[in-house]
Amino acid sequence: DVVMTQSPLSLPVTLGQPASISCRSSQSLVYSDGNTYLSWFHQRPGQSPRRLIDTVSNRDSGVPDRFSGSGSGTDFTLKISRVEAEDVGVYYCMQGTHWPLTFGGGTKVEIK
Amino acid sequence: EVHLVESGGVLVQPGGSLRLSCVASKFIFGNYWMTWVRQAPGKGLEWVANINLDGSEKKYVDSVKGRFTISRDNAKNSLFLQIKSLRAEDTAVYYCARGYRWLEYWGQGTLVTVSS
Numbered sequence: 001d002v003v004m005t006q007s008p009l010s011l012p013v014t015l016g017q018p019a020s021i022s023c024r025s026s027q028s029l030v031y032s033d034g035n036t037y038l039s040w041f042h043q044r045p046g047q048s049p050r051r052l053i054d055t056v057s058n059r060d061s062g063v064p065d066r067f068s069g070s071g072s073g074t075d076f077t078l079k080i081s082r083v084e085a086e087d088v089g090v091y092y093c094m095q096g097t098h099w100p101l102t103f104g105g106g107t108k109v110e111i112k
Numbered sequence: 113e114v115h116l117v118e119s120g121g122v123l124v125q126p127g128g129s130l131r132l133s134c135v136a137s138k139f140i141f142g143n144y145w146m147t148w149v150r151q152a153p154g155k156g157l158e159w160v161a162n163i164n165l166d167g168s169e170k171k172y173v174d175s176v177k178g179r180f181t182i183s184r185d186n187a188k189n190s191l192f193l194q195i196k197s198l199r200a201e202d203t204a205v206y207y208c209a210r211g212y213r214w215l216e217y218w219g220q221g222t223l224v225t226v227s228s
Contacts, residue, residue, distance in 0.1 A: 037213045041157075048207055048218045049157065060216070092157055096213030100173045101147075101159040 002027050002095050006104035012112045019080040021107045023093035028073050030097070037096030040069055040078045043106075044089040052091075053078065085111060114139050114217040116208050121222030128198050128226075134191040134208030134219055142166075142186035145212035148193050150204035151221070158204075161193065162212065198226045 003026040013019045029036045040053040051060050053069035056076060066081040080087055088111060093104040120132040134146070147162040161172045161182040170182050181194040191208050205221040 031213075039214055041215075048220050049215075050218070051214075051216055054214055054216070094157070094159075094215070096215075099171060101213070103157040103159070106156050 001100060002029075002098045002102050004093055004095055004102050004104035006091075006093060006107050008107060009105070011107055011109045013080075013083045013109060014112050015085065016082050019083050019087075019109060021078045021091055021093075021109075023071075023076045023078070023104050025074045025076075025095055027098060029076075029095050030073065036072065038069075038071070038076050039094045039096065040067075041092045041094065042087075042089055043092065044086075047089075049092065080109075083109070083111070114210060116210065116217060116219035118206060118208050118219045118222040121206065121224045123225045123227065124198055125228050126198060126200060126226055129194070129196040130198070130224065132193040132195070132206055132208075132222060132224070134193075136189045136191065136208075136210070139210070141184075141189040144210050146182075146184060146191045147209045147211055147215055148182060148191075149207045149209055149215065149218075150202075151207070152201075152204045155204075160206070163191070164212075195224070198224075200226050202226050 005024045007022045036056050038056050041049040043049040052063050057069040068079050090106045090108050092106050115137040118134045148160040163170050163182045167184050179197045183192045203226045207221045208219045209215040210217045
């Protein structure tokens, strides 16, 4: 199985400051169709996950433009340009290139 | 807006069985792969199974093969997960999600607790 490794595990941030989460895969996530199936999800306490980013860098409808995704191959990053209070929770990356689909262990974002 | 509502989660004894359901609305259910994902209490997310548009193709994570069966009824806009021989480690919130290699919409989840 493809192992997805996120860092850091915990990320205390100051409101209005940027934040960055890393996600590394144990194998390349480039699929035979040319797409890279790497998604990012946000889960607030007590809620179900919500997808933010699809195929590395495509923001879902309604996701604020302070969220951005980048990367290629095995190395990916989610950035929040200016953290807001509603951004707290756990962020997960997920690869959809290889079966079984696998998730990173999560990064907990909290406000300092 | 896409709506997914899971049900069927209960407290069940080890070795027991149950069936989870997910009812979909606000999209053409039969046009999409569907997926089950679970989350043990305080833990991360684990992909469990998915099923293609007409139910002819199914994939499972190794840890549930032979015990879990995913199915769907497109006429009723419903997705199911039949679980047997339940173990303590199956305790989790089970989410249904729309998608194949991507999981674009999720339900609110249903809690399965396996305990004697």
